Structures are given as structure tokens and as C-alpha cells.
Amino acid sequence: MRLPIIAGNWKMNNTIEDAVKLANELKEEANKTDVKVVICCPFTVLADVRKAVEGSKIKLGAQNMHWEDNGAYTGEISADMLTEQGVEYVIIGHSERRQYFNETDETVNKKIKKALEKDLIPILCVGETLEEKESNTTNEIVKRQTVKAFEGVEAEDAKKIVIAYEPIWAIGTGKTASPEDANDVIAYIRNVVKETYSEEVSEVVAIQYGGSVKAANATEIMNQEDIDGALVGGASLKAEEFSAIINF
Ligand code: 13P
Secondary structure, three states: OOOOEEEEEOOOOOOHHHHHHHHHHHHHHHHHOOOEEEEEOOHHHHHHHHHHHOOOOEEEEEOOOOOOOOOOOOOOOOHHHHHOOOOOEEEEOOHHHHHHOOOOHHHHHHHHHHHHHOOOEEEEEEOOOHHHHHOOOHHHHHHHHHHHHHOOOOHHHHOOOEEEEOOHHHOOOOOOOOHHHHHHHHHHHHHHHHHHOOHHHHHHOEEEEEOOOOHHHHHHHHOOOOOOEEEEOHHHHOHHHHHHHHOO
């Protein structure tokens, strides 16, 4: 039985005051739910949010990291810098990073391996563009992204990875994949994991849906058989919305 995991991706939002306020508002609600709750904050608020959520069920996540341990990589953040801040999860390969910051399947794979080596749980994002959806290549795209991301990862480590299926056309647009369609793609991704490793691994890996998840559609999405949670952008910035989602 996979425990659902709901993660908020704050993206480039919230300076310290707003971040701490939001974290405080979410604490109590998070303690009421049975699902795992993660908030993926900007680096600059990690220390303060960590203090705010201490003793609650909320786990701390980051939105990116570099694949090297340290060195001359101006502007980058290493895995050790994250774990030192109490970070347990890290989003890898979000479509916005692939789209605007030239992340590739290769760099995503390097980051996944480094995160696992450093005991961070990667939340690996995969998903197709509108063009790709319209040309019926969704399965092909998510298969390629998944297989490349897992390359060189041992089965026991693969089990720890959380995958987030985020169709790019559904991010921040208000358009959601229908719960059935999202479930179908997620079941397909699970099958890719099975083909790559084994049924055992594929049954353990948590696969989330992301893209315009809000309180109003969370229950329907979460009730799908293969969907193990959600990666929430915009709605995770509002305490009331995100609270309703985690208590779907
Ligand atoms: P929205 O929920 O704002 O569509 O964003 C989804 C997302 O990109 C989460 O990583």
C-alpha cells in the first residue's frame, strides 16, 4: 500500500515573512491528515520554514539542486547544503527548469543519482507539451524521461523516487487532465518502471499528478487507482486551498 504524498511547489514565491505565515497556517491541518505532506520552498526561506514546521508532519523540500558535491558553480546549491537545512525532498527536472534553464534528461539523471546518494528523496517531474499531446506522443515522452532519469539507479534506490506526472499544458493554466486520462498516463509510467526494474519496484514507487490541482478537483484526482498524490503549484500558496487538498 502506497501512502499518498502531497507536495506544494511554491516556485519563486514567498519571502520570509509570507513563507513563515503560510507554514504556520498549514501546520495544524497537516497534522490532521494521513498523507505525507511536503512543502518545496525557495532556498532563502528554508531555514525559517524549518523552524516554523518543527514538530509538525510537514516535511521540507527544495525545488532544485546541482549534481556536483561542491565547486566553481556560481549560483548553484548542492545536496549537502540542502540536507544541512533539514531538507528531505527535492524536485528534479521540473518542466519550468527543462524549459527555461536548459535542463536535459542527462542533467536530470545526474541530479537524481546525487540526490539519492545524499539521502534526499527526488520528486522527478515528467510530462508532455501540448504539441506532444496533440501528436499522441505522451507515452513516448514520459517513457523517455522516466527511463533516462532512472538510468544507473539500483532497484532499492529506485523505490525511493517519487515521480510527478505534470502535463505541461496543465501547469498554471487552470486546465487539468481528466482524472481518468491522468490515471492512464500514470499507470503507463508505472508499467515503464515495471519493465525497467520489476513489478515489486513499480508497486512501491509513488506517482503524483500535477497541473492545476486545487481543492475543487483534488478528491476526484486522488481517488484514481494509480495516482498516489499531487504536486501542487498555485494552490499551495493559499493556506485554505492547500489545507483542503491535503485533507481531500
Ligand atoms: P499549478 O498547480 O500552478 O498548475 O502548478 C503545477 C506545478 O507545476 C507543480 O510543480
